[in-house]
Amino acid sequence: MDLEAVLASLSIFEHLRPDEIGRIARRFTREQLAAGATYASDAARLVAIVRGSVDLAVEQGDRKLRARMTTGDRFGTYALLTGYVHPYAVTAHVASTIAVLDQAGFDQLLVEFPAIALPLSREVAAELAARDDFLRQLVELQASKLPETELAAAIERRRLAQEKRSVRVVRSTTRGLFRRLVVAEGAEPPFWMLIGFLTSLCGARLVVHLILKFGLEKRLFALVPGSDPNPMHIHHFNYGLFLVGIAGLVALSPLGRRRLRGLAFVFGFGAGLVFDEFALFWNLNPEYAQELSLVAAAIAAAVLIQLIYFRRFWSALLRRAWLELRGTR
DSSP states (O other): OHHHHHHHHSGGGTTSOHHHHHHHHTTSEEEEEOTTOEEEESSOEEEEEEESEEEEEEEETTEEEEEEEETTOEEOHHHHHHOOOOOEEEEESSSEEEEEEEHHHHHHHHHHOGGGHHHHHHHHHHHHHHHHHHHHHHHHHHHTTOOHHHHHHHHHHHHHHHHGGGGOOBOOOHHHHHIIIIITTTOHHHHHHHHHHHHHHHHHHHHHHHHHHTTOHHHHTOSSOSSOSSOOOOOHHHHHHHHHHHHHHHHTSHHHHTTHHHHHHHHHHHHHHHHHTHHHHHHOOOOSOOHHHHHHHHHHHHHHHHHHHSHHHHHHHHHHHHHHHHHTO
């Protein structure tokens, strides 16, 4: 499952379905590397880091260029496309797992999943643009009539920068990271709750600050304007309770279950409005600037973060505690 999650995070496979990712994963060969172990090759291969951290070294003439790769990074795409490859070695910085795909397997993927060609074409176009820019810089340097020593130094700097592209590591896209860290963990609803929660909390704090700063309380806080020194006002935690209730009820319907992302955001948005004024209804103190509201909001945000990133840990911990408790009876 780790390999499939990493492959799903690669930009070249982002248009494929989960079942297609599973079929692709079976074509890769896993290599387990202990700390300090090395995987070396002089053939074109796609290398993806499934877990851990490795040091990549590519022989470029009489030099050896290096780069660091971590989970979700890949190397070797351009070698597979062009057939032009330099000898390289991958050395595990810590105990790591890599996945390797050879030229024959890559060619079969292009035939079976032609959608891969779309992101590949974008990457090739970006590489060609970089090479064209390199050539343009060389032409401009030749035309600049610099002194011979300065010209040679400028050309050497650009040549070294271009050579470093031979160890260019392709990082996971933002979308890929989201799929690997959130979607694959089944944590999308709490993630969008957290986004809605922080949006409304920060927005409410900013709006109230601006209103108090410019003295707009009587214009914007009062529902019944007039000479009454204490006009009617509904605090925004009431609107938050309304949003939380509506989102919860709609989520119970079949239509709502197909819109969980939007409902989770609305639920979190309403919860943010509620916790922004938590102290008001907790101790019935109408003073807005109370630390209790911020403390309660921080606790709620921490709970959502636990649900997103540490839910497996807490689930395993609670299950273990339950089994231990049953065992003592």
